Amino acid sequence: MATAINPEIGAWYKNLEGESFEVIAIDEQEGIVEIQYFDGAVEELDMDTWYEMELVAREAPEDWSGPFDDLEKDDFGDTEMVRHPEDWSGPLDTLEWEE
Numbered sequence: 001m002a003t004a005i006n007p008e009i010g011a012w013y014k015n016l017e018g019e020s021f022e023v024i025a026i027d028e029q030e031g032i033v034e035i036q037y038f039d040g041a042v043e044e045l046d047m048d049t050w051y052e053m054e055l056v057a058r059e060a061p062e063d064w065s066g067p068f069d070d071l072e073k074d075d076f077g078d079t080e081m082v083r084h085p086e087d088w089s090g091p092l093d094t095l096e097w098e099e
Contacts, residue, residue: 007033009023009025010024011023011057024042032045
């Protein structure tokens, strides 16, 4: 069963192999759809190939680390806690107020 889903830039899809990818460019004149897989690999597909694929639309993955699979979790630092410089108390503190 081929897909009836039209490619949309910024939309995420999943193929039968379970691979997630995002459409990053569409060249309608050339009939090309450029996709980027979750692991960072980029591929160009012609429109005929796109419509022959069995796809499911999906939400963007919450885990952004796909292209960085060669890094260890510790390399990302503590992503659970927001950090600010010690002397930073808020964005409005940097503004100069006129009286």
